[in-house]
Amino acid sequence: MANSDTVLVVGGGVTGxxxxxxxxxxxxxxxxxxxxxxxxxxxxxxxxxxxxGARYAESDLRGAEECxxxxxxxxxxxxxxxxxxGGLFVQLAADDPAYFERKREACADAAIETELLDADAVRExxxxxxxxxxxxxxxxxxxVFPSRLVATNAADAAAHGARILPHSPLESLRVRNEQVVSAQLGGTADETIEPDYVVNAAGAWAGQVAAMAGLEVTMAPSRGVMxxxxxxxxxxxxNRCRVPDDGDIVVPHDGEVVLGTTSVPASDPDDCERADWEVETCIEECAAMLPPVADAEITRTWWGVRPLYAPDEAGQDRRGISRGYSLLDHxxxxxENVASIVGGKLTTYRRMAAATADLVCDRLGVAADCVTADRPLPGHDDPARLDEYVARFDSRGPTDADIVS
Known part of the structure; x- marks a missing residue:
């Protein structure tokens, strides 16, 4: 039986x-x-x-274990x-062998399965x-194909009574007596919601959403090119086996590979520069691992913004900011009736959602446990059905544009 309380989730990315x-x-x-x-x-x-989890194993053991x-x-x-x-962390002649060994030991500590390959086995x-x-x-x-992953999560939510409202920006929150009492949605929704609880899952835009309720959430977004x-x-x-840097990941698709990425501070996630040097650096660095990509035809280029949360680290190198997540009970x-879920990685979205839902249910007095760890996502075995969900919720993006029909 559905609970009578209404929760407004702001942000339709994978976490929301x-x-x-x-x-x-x-x-x-x-x-x-x-x-x-x-x-x-x-x-x-x-x-x-x-x-x-291997990318962060030596710097963030807990995060690696979660991954x-x-x-x-x-x-x-x-x-x-x-x-x-599967994936490979590749050591080139210019790379520090001691770092490779630290990576290997850290993976063992995090219970990440590994196998050591010599140069001949790697080239095979x-x-x-x-x-x-x-x-x-x-x-x-x-x-991971994120367009599909987001859409199937939304489809399962809708199948269990949720209202999914794309193209419906939050325009304002009204606070009275330490509670959000109403939320104005624009766009295709054009309606006022009276939520019992609000979850801010707006990613790099979480600070802007929080500010509507008079709250401060300090984000330190960084842009990166793919x-x-x-x-x-x-x-x-x-993966290039070195301290994370520009142009050290190659992600295979069908007939294409995605080269990534850079990390440049972005003061406004809606107005990011797209610099040619980022593209050139990324290709050059990835080609150090896989030389043919230097001259391969570019099929598409895009920039993304990492939703980094850094209340105490905004002035530091953003590659050093934790990729862990934070659940803020406001x-x-x-x-009293707002929480923000910030930071994290796409890989850990389900865990972030579970932690958030636990908090919300506790506040609303809902006695129900998380079931998402064991429950297959709808359409998981049917790519055409997944792509129908993508169309339904307009969730297609450049990451998997060559995969999603």
Missing amino acids: AGVARDLSLRGVDVVLAERDGLSSGTSSRSHGLLHS IQENRILKSTAGACIRDT TVPELSATVERALWVPDAV ISVAYDQCEPVL AMDDV
Whole structure:
């Protein structure tokens, strides 16, 4: 039986869609509002890597453990939203062998499965890798198609009573007696909602949404470029085994690979520069691992904005900001019925949604547990059905434009 309380989820990326799904499966009445098509902010403007956790293992053990756990869950529940390619952390002659060993040891600490490959074995896997490759570490990375993942989460939420409102931007929040009492939606919705609880899942725009309720959420977004080029001789994800830097990931698709990425501070996520040097640097650095991409035909180029939360670190190098997530209960800021879920990675969206739904249910007195870890997403075994969901919610983005029909 549905709960009589209404939760407004602001933000239709993968986290917001995941929150809407989780809450609706617990019988909560949900309205999800997104200013554009679903996933249009960050989720479908990424490089589409389903992390194994290995990228951050030596710098963030807890985050790595969360990634590998969620990686396994998504591989078992998300079906054709995932392409299970495996991944390689490649050490070239110019790379520090001690860093490679730290990576390997950290993966073991995080319970991330690995396999050591010598140079010959690596070239058997990817024949056109750089001649300077010395060894590689196999890890269970994969590729995720975010347009499908967001849409199927939204479809399951809708099937359980949620109202999904793309192209319905939040225009204002009215606060009275330490409660949000109304929310004005524009666009195709053009209506006033009287929510019992509000979840701010607006990603890089979370600070702007929070400000409507007189709250402060300090985001430190950074932009990054992705370039998809025509190339069909790479099956696993390639990661340069060095401290994370520009142009160190190659993500395979069918007949293309996505090269990523840069990290440049972005003061306004709606008005980011698109600099030629980012494209040139990314191609040059990725070609150090996989030389043929230097001259491959570029099929599309796009920029995304990382939703980094950094209340104490906004002046630092944004590559050093944690990719972990934070759940902010604004009752501590004197607005009792608002929470913000910020930071994190696409790989950990389900865990972020579960934590958020736990908090909301606690506040609303709903006694229901999370079921998303074991429940397959609708259409998971039917790519055509998934793509129908994409069309329904207008969630198609550049990350997987070559995959989604």
